[in-house]
Amino acid sequence: MCPLSYGTVSRTGSAIKIELLMVREYIRQKHSVPKPQTGTQTTGGFTDLFATGILSNVIHADFESLYPLIMLTRQIKPSSDELGMFQILLGELTRERIEAKHRMQRTQEENARTKEDAFQSSLKILINSFYGYLGYGKGIFNDFQRADQVTLEGRELLKSIIRQVELHNGLVIEVDTDGLFFSPPDNVRGEELEEVFVSKISSSTPEGIHLALVGRYKKMLSYKKKNYALLGFDNSLSIKGSALISRSMERFVRRYIRSCIELLLHENIAELHDLFVSYHRSITAHEWEALDFARTETIRDTMEAYDLEIKEGSRKPGAAYEVVKKAEVPVRPGDRVTYYVTGSHPGVKIIENCRLAEEWDRNFPDENTAHYLERLEESSKKFEPFFEREDFKKVFSSDDLFGFSAEGIKIINKFKGTLGEPPSSEEESSEIGIWLDDQPEEGT
Numbered sequence: 001m002c003p004l005s006y007g008t009v010s011r012t013g014s015a016i017k018i019e020l021l022m023v024r025e026y027i028r029q030k031h032s033v034p035k036p037q038t039g040t041q042t043t044g045g046f047t048d049l050f051a052t053g054i055l056s057n058v059i060h061a062d063f064e065s066l067y068p069l070i071m072l073t074r075q076i077k078p079s080s081d082e083l084g085m086f087q088i089l090l091g092e093l094t095r096e097r098i099e100a101k102h103r104m105q106r107t108q109e110e111n112a113r114t115k116e117d118a119f120q121s122s123l124k125i126l127i128n129s130f131y132g133y134l135g136y137g138k139g140i141f142n143d144f145q146r147a148d149q150v151t152l153e154g155r156e157l158l159k160s161i162i163r164q165v166e167l168h169n170g171l172v173i174e175v176d177t178d179g180l181f182f183s184p185p186d187n188v189r190g191e192e193l194e195e196v197f198v199s200k201i202s203s204s205t206p207e208g209i210h211l212a213l214v215g216r217y218k219k220m221l222s223y224k225k226k227n228y229a230l231l232g233f234d235n236s237l238s239i240k241g242s243a244l245i246s247r248s249m250e251r252f253v254r255r256y257i258r259s260c261i262e263l264l265l266h267e268n269i270a271e272l273h274d275l276f277v278s279y280h281r282s283i284t285a286h287e288w289e290a291l292d293f294a295r296t297e298t299i300r301d302t303m304e305a306y307d308l309e310i311k312e313g314s315r316k317p318g319a320a321y322e323v324v325k326k327a328e329v330p331v332r333p334g335d336r337v338t339y340y341v342t343g344s345h346p347g348v349k350i351i352e353n354c355r356l357a358e359e360w361d362r363n364f365p366d367e368n369t370a371h372y373l374e375r376l377e378e379s380s381k382k383f384e385p386f387f388e389r390e391d392f393k394k395v396f397s398s399d400d401l402f403g404f405s406a407e408g409i410k411i412i413n414k415f416k417g418t419l420g421e422p423p424s425s426e427e428e429s430s431e432i433g434i435w436l437d438d439q440p441e442e443g444t
Helices: 006-011 013-029 066-073 085-106 111-132 144-167 191-202 251-265 269-284 303-312 320-326 369-386 389-395 425-429 434-438
Strands: 048-051 053-061 170-175 181-185 213-223 229-230 237-240 295-298 336-341 353-354
Touching: 013 085, 013 111, 013 181, 013 237, 053 066, 053 144, 053 170, 053 191, 066 111, 066 144, 085 111, 111 144, 144 170, 144 181, 144 191, 170 213, 170 229, 170 295, 181 213, 191 213, 213 251, 229 251, 237 251, 251 269, 269 369, 269 389, 295 320, 303 320, 320 336, 320 353
Parallel strands: none
Antiparallel strands: 048 170, 053 181, 053 213, 170 181, 213 229, 229 237, 295 336, 336 353
16 A cells, blocks of 8 residues: 555654655656645644543543544645545545444454454554644645644534533533543433433534544543543543653652542542651651652663763753763663662752662661652642642641541532633523433333
């Protein structure tokens, strides 16, 4: 399909593949190819956060292949594509993917299912890249105006879905490009009714564009845009967003934040306080392993290149490089270095106060207790928006002289308007409750 060797295909990005497929046909038909357009894309996908806190009975729904379907249904293609190859390729690849998905669903043989799933997944990545190619500055067939048209269409579709959810007394929590999280109306409980509800609000979208239920959750901790935690009905927990948790954090910080999130989702304030006190005492008493508080970084450059850039002033010193220099340990690009912070004050200069994790001695602990207590405090402040100020201070305090009581302490949910537009008179009542007509009768 793609005029590249197997090895090259595996190493190149989707934009190159799309372009080569188009150029191949232009060459075959002996047609000239255009020059790339200059400019930039001005419109991005619709992302916003409308509620923070702990929300119950949450549905995640998204449009299946939203941007490719917008381009197909609206016949959006680069203005410079005189042969119309963009639409032909997108349509053919979409058809191939649908057929692969159907074959995967029909077959019972595991290896065959795995093969078809891998094929359709690869096509999905390529198909979804057609939109990105329109806004690719170096693309021969790029078209920033058409890319903006796609995102504008997507934004309007999401806004229409938001209106439908709110018309039926649902609560929209967050939207992100091609999907949304929301709490359905109180009388929509259970997977079957939720499927019916999503199907009903999806019926307002243009033909060929479908909103699907992709997840349902007992609770959601909504923190910031693209930063949230989801508690499944089986009590499984998934956390998304580097503002909440990231791999660069120390292990004790990651574990602490995860435990805090679990307790918040279960609204267990007393145990949340006990958790903070427990970590505070463990840090103070050095009751942990070096890997609990150490950080790990990957060496990206040779030490010679690092030293040269430091000398030229083109980069700042890095703790991982400085600690191996001090320990006289040879390293190469790709090596991982694990180190911890020493000293006695929270504001020490880390590049001057760090040691390799393997040098830590349990019998003579020299980690910077003040620094790691500050890291605990910083991590706790992530949850400050969920409480009144005085309540937050009580929950995340190590002072237990007079005991702690969670009585009267509540988690705060905050809401803001969604579109800022009142529904039109036609929308206000005619559709409300119609989806209830589609409920299955008892016993069916």
